[in-house]
Amino acid sequence: MALKLIVKTSVLMLFSIFFSVSSATEKLTVVFGGKLAPWVISDTNEGIIIDLLKATMQPLGYKIEPLYLPYARRVNVYKAGGIDIVSDMNMNTINEHNLEGFFSDTAYTYENLAFSLHKNQFKFTQLTDLKKHSLLSWQDAGIHLGEAYAKMANNHPSYSETFDQLVQVKMLFLEKFDVVQMDAHIFDYYRAQIINAGKIDAAQQVDRFGLFGASPNGFLFQSEVLRDKFKPVTTY
Structure with a gap:
């Protein structure tokens, strides 16, 4: 009996070791932009994009390990290696940064708008109109x-970019910039946060201008096999 117990225990230990190793190899390190709520909420490892990837890959046995970085850094880290997937990709970005990998095609779409304070009564009908105002x-x-x-x-004399989209919304209501350009859901999310904080008057009316069209995005995979497994049920 003692020998049988030892054998059973040894078998169980081997299975335990095997599954532990197997589980470790199923983790996918994914780089997301750090300030993109509600698409990416780094504090809780949730958000539309993260949930989309989890819903697709977790049933296949993969665990998502998120890494949150500013936009420019996420590209450099992906290029350096050790990253399985990078989010917010399209062919413009892939080609400009000479990124190698396998693109998922469109998985979700941002609705980018130009936002200005209503009291300024700006009227924008085309992209070139923005050159007259700080952006x-x-x-x-x-x-x-x-x-x-x-x-x-x-060609814009007063154009700037920031990795922190909460800062964008603050700068608009503090009147540091005439216009901010960003996704409508992100703007609304951070505006609500600012209103709740009560330090900046973000309740005043804003105007929204759809000058940019839809911005389709997807994921870039290091592995073609993984990319082929990625089949989202729903495209956002």
Whole structure:
């Protein structure tokens, strides 16, 4: 009986070791932008993009290990290796940064708008109208949004980009910039946070201008096998 117990115990230990190793190899390190709520909420490891990736990959036995970085750094870290997936990719960004990997195609879409304070009564009908006013955008927008946007940004006398989109919203209501350019959901999320904090008057009316069109995005995978397994049930 003692020998049988030893054998059973040894077998169980081997299975335990095997599954522990197997589980460790199933972790996927994924780089996300750090200030993109509600798409990415780093404090709770949740958000639309994270939930989309989890819903697709976790049933296949993969565990998502998120890494939150500013836009420019996330690209450099992916290129350096050791990262399985990077989010917020399109062909403009992939080509400009010479990124190697396998693109998922469109998995979700941002709705980028230009925001200004209503009291200023700005009227924007085309991209070039923005050159008359100070504009704060998000990091790498000049690459990500294509040629027309890049041309406007490169010839703009008062154009800046930041990795922190909470700062964008604050700068608008503090009247440090005339216009901010960002996704509508991100703007609304951070505006609500600022209102709740009560230190900045963010309740005043704003105007929204749809000058940029939809911004389709997806994931870039190091592995073609993993990319082929990624089949989101829903595209956001």
